[in-house]
Amino acid sequence: MTKLTIIKPENVLEALRLWHGGDTTYWPLAHLRLGLQVVQDEQIYSSLAEGGASAQNRAILSLGLAHLRLTAPEAEELLRERFENRRDVLAVANSLNISESSLYYRQRQAINQLTEVLLELEKQASQSWQERMINRLELPSFAQLVGVEKVQAQLTNALLEKDVHFIISIDGLGGIGKTSLANQVTRDLIQTTRFDEIAWITAKHTHLSTLGRLQIESGRPVLTFPMLIDKLTTQFELPNKEETTQLQQQQLVKQFLRERACLIVIDNLETVADYRSLLPELRQWQNPSKFLLTSRLRLLDEPDVFSISLQELPPPAAFELIRLEARRTGFQDLAEASDDDLQKIYDTVGGNPLALKLVVGQLRFHSLPRVLEKFAHNQHTEKGLGLFDYIYQEIWESLSDDRRMTLLALTQAGETGFTFDHLTAVSTLPESSVADSLEELILLSLVDQKGTLFERRYSLHRLTTAFLLRTFAE
Structure with missing residues (x-):
């Protein structure tokens, strides 16, 4: 995982040599949180953006030198003379009436002092950035995650990748821990320099009270695409004038995401109106930004979505x-x-x-x-x-009779599951109906599949089995 940066004197020297730009793709201070801060704080933001990495490099050094002037004005003046004003060693040495070797010694000392100043400024900038990002997240509903170490590592690695996996989905039944996993991984990433900005958008309207009751937050509208744009505008603190149209605001958010490496978490995507219409928009916004989605619906039929399915905890993890x-x-x-x-x-x-x-x-x-x-x-x-109402009822009411009969047949499958042929025989449905039913039920996170490339076995969560038995008993 990308840890927070240590600034070395050689990094600062190389940055000083690039004060006026240069033919390079490597800017030694470009990864600092301090760079994000100077861009936000600069009144000439537009000129910094136009100048790109070179202008940001100068802004970081100028901020560091301004603070250095408060404690070591002679060191600040020497570095400006050498690198900002481009005076050679002999000229500066003569002006100070010292030898060239003495000047190099003083320069090394000044660079060491500037490094210490930048380290302190970077520490402050990182702490401020982390506090802002954490304040955007939901409060965690867990003390620690249990039984998801492998999938947590898989998700973290996918988000750390810079060239692939721009849309990632965590799917599974309601209550399986999708939001908790996304929350913890996002908190872990905030401790790194992987992303420039992080946003958390939620459509969840049900929560668990401290007394062990599921409660609905009434009066909250469904999260629509215009609402998503508004929430991103607010979290990113983008300009939002009354005369700005929705299309203009959308373009502003899109530009923001394309110019920075942002992580956008959209929790409970199934509540977004016509969620599949959102994916084409996200594809236009991706790279370098990434999107982490949580949904009860599996996006296995979206080839460019990296899908991670959560399963129920095994007994030891459940007991823990x-x-x-x-x-x-x-x-x-x-x-x-x-x-x-x-x-x-x-x-x-x-x-x-x-x-x-x-x-x-x-x-x-x-x-x-x-x-x-x-x-x-x-x-x-x-x-x-x-x-059961919270997890299943809405999905159950949307299923056709063939889908329901397929689920009922799977209540007899146990933990080992049924093969396709066995399921077809038990359900008494045509093979084509069972095949279509399985595809939809897997996408709805109602059916689990396991086995090998040559033999698939299908089964249900224990809770799903209990719901079905109760429902058919009624």
């Missing part, structure tokens, strides 16, 4: 999450519960992190048998939303 949540809330009895007791929770709700957290919250009020019975029957908690 339960105990972490219990300790975080001071629930000692649950934190010290045996694996056998926690297995009863897992057998009912599986490894869905949201479901596990809901169970922990409800156990503060009720016994384990009563809580598990409530979840098994999807009873609504007081002033809360039923878990």
Whole structure:
């Protein structure tokens, strides 16, 4: 991972030699957070932009020299004479009435002092930038992530790549941990110099209360494309005059993203009106900027989208999450519960992190048998939303009869899953109907697939099985 930069005297010397530009593709101070700050602070922003890396290099050095003047005016004057005014060593040495060797010694000392000044300015700029970026994120709903180390590393590596993976999607069932993963990885990236700007846009309108209840934030409209533009304008602090049209604002945001390496996180993409119409727009904005999307819908049919699918936690990770949540809330009895007791929770709700957290919250009020019975029957908690309704109901109502019958057949597949032929036989549907159903159900994150290149096996989450059995029993 790209760590925060250490500035060395040789970097500063090379930057000074490039004061008036040069035929180079490497600018030794171009990666500093300080560079972003001088661009934002400069009243002549337009001229800095037109001058590109050379103008930014001069601005960083000028800022450093201005601070150096406060503590070592002679060092600041020497460096300006040598590099800004382009005076050679002999001329400056004669003006100071010293030898050339003495001048070189003083120059080295001055460069060391300027390096220390730039290091301090960079530290301040980095801290300020990190605070601004973190304030744009949602508050984390977790103390630490559990059981997702491999997928976390995969996502981080994809975002660090500069030449590929410009649109990345995290998909999975509701409550599986997509937002939490995106949040943690984004926080990790804020500690690096990989991105110039970061924005977090959310359409989520349901959250988990501290009492283990799902609650809906009413009155919030669906996130539309014009709203997305407005939110990016606000987060990036772009000009937004009353007379500016929506098209002009869109072009301004697009230009901002094309000129900087930005990371845009769009959480719960399935709530964006006609989300597939958004992807063509993002493709026009990508490179060097990247987009990280979270969605219940798998974007496997979008060839240029790097798709990462989250699965439910295995029992050991689920038990660890339960105990972490219990300790975080001071629930000692649950934190010290045996694996056998926690297995009863897992057998009912599986490894869905949201479901596990809901169970922990409800156990503060009720016994384990009563809580598990409530979840098994999807009873609504007081002033809360039923878990099945939150995760499944909207998708279920949109499915055709063939899709529903395919899901019902998969309730018999167990953890090993069915092959395609076995599923076709159990469902009694035509092969073409099963094939079409599987493609749609996989994209909706309702069916998991595993196996090899030559044999695929299809199965359901435990929670999905419980929902289906309850639904068909009714």
